[in-house]
Amino acid sequence: MAEQITDTRIPTVIADELHIVYRVNGTKTGKGSATAALSRILKRGGEERGVRKVHAVRGVSFIAYRGEAIGLIGSNGSGKSTLLRAIAGLLPAEEGKVYTDGQPSLLGVNAALMNDLTGERNVILGGLAMGMSREQIRERYQEIVDFSGINEKGDFITLPMRTYSSGMAARLRFSIAAAKDHDVLMIDEALATGDRSFQKRSEARIRELRKSAGTVFLVSHNNKSIRDTCDRVLWLERGELRMDGPTDEVLKEYEKFTGR
Numbered sequence: 001m002a003e004q005i006t007d008t009r010i011p012t013v014i015a016d017e018l019h020i021v022y023r024v025n026g027t028k029t030g031k032g033s034a035t036a037a038l039s040r041i042l043k044r045g046g047e048e049r050g051v052r053k054v055h056a057v058r059g060v061s062f063i064a065y066r067g068e069a070i071g072l073i074g075s076n077g078s079g080k081s082t083l084l085r086a087i088a089g090l091l092p093a094e095e096g097k098v099y100t101d102g103q104p105s106l107l108g109v110n111a112a113l114m115n116d117l118t119g120e121r122n123v124i125l126g127g128l129a130m131g132m133s134r135e136q137i138r139e140r141y142q143e144i145v146d147f148s149g150i151n152e153k154g155d156f157i158t159l160p161m162r163t164y165s166s167g168m169a170a171r172l173r174f175s176i177a178a179a180k181d182h183d184v185l186m187i188d189e190a191l192a193t194g195d196r197s198f199q200k201r202s203e204a205r206i207r208e209l210r211k212s213a214g215t216v217f218l219v220s221h222n223n224k225s226i227r228d229t230c231d232r233v234l235w236l237e238r239g240e241l242r243m244d245g246p247t248d249e250v251l252k253e254y255e256k257f258t259g260r
């Protein structure tokens, strides 16, 4: 008899046997030269010489559901950021597929705001980039600035972002992204950069975002942040999914692996 389907959860992201490969040019002698570039252009078909492939994600499959907060862990270079960028549609799949419900938003520490513009202008720019109207941004503006804590030590919001410390800039980026309810919000290491009180505020906001029915992915090397925010963890190692399960179980194995 056919098995009855009782799963009523709503999938938001499906990765099906996903492979991501980077191609790096100019890895042979004469790398950056104009003649090397020209010969690359002139070469047709086959694998080009001097092009190195980096197979960063190798056959990863999982289903994420609405209301879940999923931690992504793994040692340096294991493919966490690459996987997030692929889910956001910023990298093409070499093989396999990613399906998403709605537009995923990727919030990286390097998310592109304009360094020469003031914090104020960047709040507007970031809001518009996320699809908010000017009206919505105006309504939320003070909330974003207060949440970021940028103005706690003076009127910094009217200074260009290049005058901010890396922690201050990361806080502002997080605050802008967190001002909107997202279908799928992906956060790459943002929590590691703020100070402890800001980390606590952002963890609370992540929990709220989850409640408003979205899915949150969090990449972090801070096991405590993962423990406090996520109920499920994906552990990547050398581009492969080594474990997928409840936070406590996966972190226990991961801590054994890393010797902590």
Ligand SMILES: Nc1ncnc2c1ncn2[C@@H]1O[C@H](COP(=O)(O)OP(=O)(O)OP(=O)(O)O)[C@@H](O)[C@H]1O
Binding pocket: 022, 023, 024, 054, 055, 056, 074, 075, 076, 077, 078, 079, 080, 081, 082, 083
């Ligand atoms: N733009 C790129 N071009 C070529 N290779 C890349 C590129 N970005 C990342 N890689 C390679 O892909 C692999 C996975 O990198 P990725 O940044 O996804 O790892 P990560 O798990 O996020 O690492 P970390 O914890 O250090 O941030 C690494 O081997 C890295 O060298």
